[in-house]
Amino acid sequence: GKAVLGLQRPTAGTVEVAGQDVTGMSLRQRSRQVADLRVVFQDPYSSLNPARTIGQTLVEPLRLMGVTGTEALARARSGLESVGLPGEAVDRRPAQFSGGQRQRIAIARALVCDPKVVVLDEPVSALDLSTQAQVLNLLADLRDQRGLSFLFIAHDLGVVRFLSQRTVVLYRGQVMETGPAEQVAQRPRHPYTLALTAAAPVPRPAEQAARRAAREAAGFGTAGAASPSATGCPFVPRCPFSTDVCVAQRPPLRLLDGSLTACHHAERVPRP
Structure with missing residues (x-):
């Protein structure tokens, strides 16, 4: 996941997004790809800045793309509504939400830029079972509605089977098995x-x-x-x-x- 996102340089191989090799891109070049490649981290309690409102968090990636002002705020509200939260939640802070709601906010932050690929790093492992089901159903709906590609990283093959079309099983960094998820x-x-x-x-x-x-x-x-x-x-x-x-x-x-x-x-x- 870190290699795909450019947070860690790969020791071998290449990473291609929409047919474009992004492996050796500089940070300046990668910044132009920010809308195409986004991430949802594992822990919804540490991936959101507690000192910032939800609106500030969702508007930040839009600001880097040149979208500011009322348009950015409107897209932040729309993003929250797309994950089942009220648009007025932009004025609240992370401490006012449950773990499942925070993960929905993290998903909205990833989708607000209308990306092509979303890296999901164990996005439901920190949630209770009922909340897991809600978030997984939300991800499946968003994938189908928006035509998204997910790189879904998880240790539970049942969860992988529900959300993925193709599975790659890794052990100590080596591919053990790969094929259709079912x-x-x-x-x-x-x-x-x-x-x-x-x-x-x-x-x-x-x-x-x-x-x-x-x-x-x-x-x-x-x-x-x-x-x-x-x-x-x-x-x-x-x-x-x-x-x-x-x-x-x-x-x-x-x-x-x-x-x-x-x-x-x-x-x-x-x-x-």
């Missing part, structure tokens, strides 16, 4: 994806207990239990299917059942 969630072919699926909470205690027992029986190790292989698969220390070839050779991505999977033994991974 395919990856329903029929994972990488052991790490299977572990994530098994760890996702469900609202039925009996099923949750069965999932936990199945995960423990599979023998997945805990994160940080051992150092990853320098030459092989980074998931080796935790993987119950690993063999010598996994330690010696990093598996390439290969197509299997509609997904690209980086695993030497993907055929052995059981269905959840």
Whole structure:
């Protein structure tokens, strides 16, 4: 997420927005792209300045684009209304809102510039379940209404499946599996994806207990239990299917059942 936003220089590869390479752009050049690429941060309590009104917060990115005065304030009010908050909230401060409302304000701040791409960094993980559902439904509606592209970063595959069309599963910075969101969630072919699926909470205690027992029986190790292989698969220390070839050779991505999977033994991974 930081590499895409230009907050951290990538060590390899390129970042393209709407077909334009923005990887090596200077800060001056990137400032012209501010309307095309926006972000919603994880914590709604720390991403808003408590000393500023909501109107001041929403108008600031517009000011950088040259939109000022009554037009900027009108767009700020419209942005709040688009996320289900009253336009007069521009005169209030963050302390007067709940966590879910603050995240709606953060979403309005991202959308007020009418961007092409929005980076969502764990946007619902700090919220309770009912508020999570409201924010996710709001994001889905805004995506469809405005034709937005979301780069949605999360650890819960269930949430990813709800909002995304394509999923990329990363472990220690390496792509483990990628494919259509429904395919990856329903029929994972990488052991790490299977572990994530098994760890996702469900609202039925009996099923949750069965999932936990199945995960423990599979023998997945805990994160940080051992150092990853320098030459092989980074998931080796935790993987119950690993063999010598996994330690010696990093598996390439290969197509299997509609997904690209980086695993030497993907055929052995059981269905959840």
